[in-house]
Every structure is written in structure tokens, then in C-alpha cells.
Amino acid sequence: MIPAGKFVGRAARAVMRTFTGSNLAQNSVAAEGETSVTAGMSALARQAAAEGCVLLANDATLPLSTDTAVAVFGRRQIDWVHMGNGSGGDVNPPYLTNLIDGLEDVGARYDHVLAELYRSWCADPRHAMDPGFWGHWPQSLPEMPISPVLAEAAAANAEVALVVIGRTAGEDQDLAPEPGGYYLTEDEHELLQAVTGHFAHVVVVLDVCNAIDLSWMDLYAPKVSAVLIAWAGGMEAGNAVADVLYGRVSPCGRLTDAIARDLADHPSSATFGQTKRQEYTEGVFIGHRHFSTYAPNEMRFPLGHGLSYTSFSYEPLGCERQDMRVYLHLCVTNVGPCAGRDAIVAWCEAPRGLIQKPLVVVAAFSKTGELRPGESEEVTLVAELRDIASFDETRRAFVLERGHYHFRANDVLLGKVTLDEDVVFERLEPICSEDVDLRERILAHVEGLRSEQSGVSELALPELEALTRGAGTMNVAPGPAGNAGAFGGTTPELQARGIPAVLCADGPSGARLARRRSLLPCATALASTWDTGLVRDLYELVGGEVAEAGVDVLLAPGMNLHRSPLCGRNFEYFSEDPVLSGHMASAVVEGLRAAGVNACPKHFACNNQELGRNTLDVRVDERTLRELYLRPFQICVRDAKPRLMMTSYNKVNGVWAHYSFDLVTTVLRGEWGFEGVVITDWWMQRSRSPEFPLLRDNAYRVRAGVDVLMPGNIGRVARGHRVHPSLLESLDKPDGITRAEIEACAARVLAFATQTKR
Helix, strand or coil: CCCHHHHHHHHHHHHHHHHCCCCCCCCCCCCECCCCCCCCHHHHHHHHHHHCCEEEEECCCCCCCCCCEEEEECHHHCCCCCCCECCCCCCCCCCCCCHHHHHHHHCCEECHHHHHHHHHHHHCHHHCCCCCECCECCCCCCCCCCCHHHHHHHHHHCCEEEEEEEECCECCECCCCCECCCECCHHHHHHHHHHHCCCCEEEEEEEECCCCCCCHHHHHCCCEEEEEEEECCHHHHHHHHHHHHCCCCCCCCCCCCCEECCHHHCHHHHCCCCCCEEECCCCCCCHHHHHHHHCHHHEEECCCCCCCCCCEEEEEEEEEEECCEEEEEEEEEECCCCCECCEEEEEEECCCCCCCCCCCEEEEEEECCCECCCCEEEEEEEEEHHHHCEEECCCCEEEECCEEEEEEECCEEEEEEEECCCEECCCCCCCCCCCCCHHHHHHHHHHCCCCCCCCCCCCCHHHHHHHCECCCCCCCCCCCCCCCEEEECCCHHHHHCCCCEEEEEECCCCCECCECCCCCCCHHHHHHCCCHHHHHHHHHHHHHHHHHCCCCEEECCECCCCCCCCCCCHHHCCCCCHHHHHHHHHHHHHHHHHCCCEECCECECCCCCCCCCCCCEEECCHHHHHHHHCHHHHHHHHHHCCCEEEECCCEECCEEHHHCHHHHHHHHHHHCCCCCEEECCCCCCCCECCCCCCCEHHHHHHHHCCCEECCCCCCCCCCCCCCCHHHHCCCCCCCCCCHHHHHHHHHHHHHHHHHHCC
16 A cells, blocks of 8 residues: 555655646656777777767866875765766766776776775665655755764865765756755755865866856955866766866866856846746847857856866967858967876957847867877868858848958967958848738748658548657557657658658767666757867767667757856756857768768757746847857858758747747748658647648648657647548638648658668
8 A cells, every 4th residue: 555645655756747838747767788988989088978078167276186195075976977967967977987886997096985985875765865856856965964073074084175066957847046956055055165164275076967146256366276167067967077076087178158257147037937938138148158248247258168187388370261251270288297188269350340249159160189288280261251250130131241250269369351341141131020021921832832742642631630640659569668759750640651651769968768878968068169070070970879779760969049147957058159059960961861860959949047937938130030040050050951941840930940940931931942851849739820820730840840749649649540620621621721732741751761861
């Protein structure tokens, strides 16, 4: 018999799973299978996690010597944060490493008595980690109290203290702007007070999924000698952090977001957290774009900040423009005491013209190889001028205003490009606006479609309908346990025609299956490496694991911008910057493709908050939408040519993204030339088309150009393979759905499925 308290708890969690989020809550699945990993994976994941660490401050206490006695404080040394929670993090890894494992691996001299005390305290059921449940995971954990006697005893036996502070984040849950979320808890303050009161050298390691408040750095200065951000680093995280602390890897990670002095200094804070209608009042001025232009004193650390154990000099070698690209050449020399790599971030300062612009924007970036002291490397950075152009709503085009464009890296002028007149790219139709006559635009598109699409013209209507929806539930057979669903040939009738099913698995931190698969560093960590080659190589190995499991599509990369440091899924996304995000996403797509696996970039578009993500109406002007939130997707489509794209849950200017004709057909397919399959995020909101009242749900979606509803049912009860009436009920009625529209979606799905399964 279940005790009443436990029954109520289970019932409450069931209710929460049903009525929050997008009905995605799933119990963890016990993983089975091998404990080994792909050859080379551990080393590459360790390298990526180490090179993604960002050294914010250092008074020369780091790197540590293995002869230096250290004492480690904070329960996260044991209960390490390896990854965030939800569909983008819940991978079943073959093993995990925490900081103590890493210290053992590098041969560090640390206080074993203190470490054992923490291990025992964490193992005590009274202090065990609360696993939480979907969308309600604890973001921080209580700390073991440190008495003055304990701190004094530890200081008597160690020269340096390492203090680990951890934060998790997750899907369907934003980081709380309160102690235990964005801010330190009273426990954590007491820990820092106790340690800084007894140690002359204190190194703080931030084991975090999201950026957190750093005002405590002022409070405990100068006793805090160094601060290292160790973004959630996956299965090799503990080893990677030890590599950096002890100088096996010279820090070369750089921030992918600006860090503000105060949360309220972020202009997005004015509206973040609203759950019905959220105005992006800051426009294009988020993060570094805002701080560098208007409030440099409110920025604690700029985008691109990161210290090293060595130093570099830069010699410009020339700059030339070829059409709409600028090639920036420089020589990088290691002029410091140890070997290391350097991330080169090229900033562009555009001329002050009629269009209000950020002071500087990221134009290009690269990463050197490891340079020994005195060694040099010539680097060429390629800046796409289109990617730094401003969108002019008056001229309805991306524009480069005439004048001088200065390109710098680390305050060194790399080159200058002068435009004698404005460069105006092709004029574009207005999108996602109530001023657009969307009905006429859609009708013109529908009239241009042709029936009898190749390969699908002979299919019966129920077969066509089945091609536009995935299987009725997740974890479909005969795919591997834990898969995210399938589309394509998911019915006996379609399979009898030789149409294969396409299997999906959640990402982007590795394949989320009920078997052991490698757990990667989070996307923010990978972007902090500023190394697309490393990311590409890592995802090629991941693709091998995905393919070996019989999965065709990894639902990755996540590409939404870090509009606010509070977004719960920031760990799945790369940066606040669209250029960095777009190129990192391209590396993921290319790496998976090299292993024969398809990537599915997501969430298109403006999924920048988890709270109320299914009902939130993002209100954003067209310039901001095009210049910021669509740009990374455009770069990825242009450069990597993915064959899939996933829409987001939220509305954009009043229309759910999975019903947005302008996002999917006008922009993605029309302007960018995307020829692949567009799928929904898992489940969608029921709605009728305001332009065509006979169209609802699946018909509304198909008219927008969204090919597949995933995982295949709209409501909370899986419908299996039964034909859903919403697609076909208006067929051949005035303003109703047409067979040509259904065939267009089905043909794209058929082409993808047959090409994928060759």
C-alpha cells in the first residue's frame, strides 16, 4: 500500500506534468548497454570542456602546482553539475567525472580528510540531492556548514582553497532571479566568508549552466585570487577543470555573452518573465551591443573576455575586400611563459550613419593552434559583410552605410574597408506584421503550387496525411528505447510502399536514449572555445554514436540567443551573438553530416524564455527579428545547408511559430532557399487560421509550410495512426486546404526519408 503522503506527492507531480510546459515530462529511463565510448571521444570531450572554461580573474595563483597543498570546499566537488536538465541534457553517459576525480587524475596534492568529509556528508540521506521533476529541478543545493574550527584546520594544512559553487538549469524552467538561482544563497555566502577568512589564496570555480551574479567578487576581494567559469562540461568535466587549474591546458575560453554588474542592467530585464505578451523593447541592443554602446560601466566583463596563463602579440598583415567578404590577416605570437592557444575575435566598428547601430559587433573569429613560447602562427579571419549589415525598415533591405568599417582584435587595428556609397542588399517583403495582408500573400503562394508532386501523386489521402505527421507517440518501435519519435513511413500502408521511417533522438548534449551515450560539454561551453573545427570533430564522433544506435536525426543544435542570462535553456544555446551562434551551429550540422546523421536546428524562432513558452507572444520589431533572432539560422542555412528545421513553441507577433507562414515560407524557404523538412517542436497549440477560418490545427500548419507535426498527436492522448480530421476536413472547400499543399509537404518528407535511408 502506498503511504498517503507519497500518493499525494505522485499525484501532484502527475498533475504538474500534465498542465505545465508542453507535456514533455518523462520519467528518466534506466540506461542499458556498453560503458565504453567511441574511440577518441573522451579525449576530445575533455579538450572541449577544458578549452570552454573561461578564466575571469587571476592574480597569478593559477596555474597550481601539483606540489601545492589545496583544500576543496563546496559540495559540488562531489555532486558536480555535468549538464542541465530536460530534453537537451538528460543523456545517459557511460561515466561521469567530478572535481575530485580530476584532482586524482592530475596527481594533485589535496586535503583527503576534507574531501572525505564532504563525500560522507553528501552521501547522508538527509543531504542527498533532490532530483526534482520535470520543470521543477532544484537549481542549487544546500551546502555543508563550515565551522571556524574546520576552516582553520584546513588552512593549517593547505596553501590554497578551491571553492566550488554550482548551478543547474533546465527546460520548462528559467533561472530564478533570487538566492539559489541567479544569486548566491546564504549558505554559499557563509562558505565564502569562512574560507576567505582563513586562506590567503582562494580560487572560486563556478560549475554552472548559466551565467550568475558576480557582485560577490567585489564583496570578497582581494581574498578571491582567481575565478574560473566551468560551464557544464559533460562526462569529462572534472578532468577538464583539473587540467586548467593545474596548467595542463592554458585557459583559452572566451565569454560568449557580456556579464553585467547587475541583473537589472540587462535591458531585457524590463520584460523578461512576462508570460503572455513580451515586448522586446531593447531592440537590437542586447548584451554587449547595449553595454558597449550605451553603458560600458555597467559591464563587468565583455563578450570575448578570458584570461590565459600566457600572452600573445598581434601583427596585422593586411586586409582586403573581395565582393561581400573581408579577409583579415594577422600574425599571432606567443610572447608568454607557456604554451597555449588564443581565440581571435574580430570586431567591426561601422560608420555612424542614419541607422542607429551598436558601437561594435562580432564580425569573424578564429582559433590558433597550440603555440609554444616564441612560436607564431598566421591567421586569416573571414568576415561576411552581409552578417554585419543593419536592417533598414524604410528601405526594406539589409544595408551597409557608406563610410569606414574598422576591424579590430584585442585593440589592434586589423584593417579598414571604405564604402563610397551605401550597399543595399535585395529588398525584402515585410514579415510578421499586422500591417501585412497575409491572406493575399498566402493565396498567391497556394496558386503557384502544382499538384501531382513526384512520388506522392498516387498516394491516397490518408497516406498523404500520415506523411505530414509523425508517429503517434514518442519512444516508437522498432527504434532504440528512449527515441524521440519518428516520421515518414510510420504506417503499414506507407511501409508497404517502401517508405522508411525516420527516427529522431533528442540532443544537443549527445543522444538522449535509454542506452549509454557520450555526454558532451554544453553548447555554451563549446561556443566558449571559439573553435568551430573542434566542435565539428566532436559532433562527427557523436554522429557515429547516433548512427550506431539506428537513429537518423539528432534534434540539435539549439540556436536561440541568450537574450537574458535567466533563460533556463541557455546552456543548450551558444551565445547572445548571432554570428558566433550561426557559425557554431554550422559546425554541429557539418560534423553530424560527416557521420551520416542529419541535424535539426531549433527553435525557429525567438524561444528565449522557458516560462510560459507555449503561450508567450513575443513582440519584436522586424529589424530586431531579422538582424538578431533570425540571423544565426540564416547563417546556418546558408553555410551548412541542414535538411531539417524545428519551429518553436511561442508566438511571434501574435502567431505561433508552427503556424507562421512568414517565418517558414516567406523567409526560410523563399528568402533563404531552404529545401528541407520543417517539423514542429513536440506537440503544438490548437488554433484556427484568422485568414482562413475553415483551417485549423494541422491544416493551418500545412498551409504555413510546416511539413510534420511531431511526435504526431496534438492533444495529450496519443492518437496512434488514426487520420486526424483537422487536415482533410476543409479539403476542396472555398479557402480550404488543397491537395497541392498537402502534396508539397508530403513530397519533402518522402524525399528526406528515402534519401536518408539509402
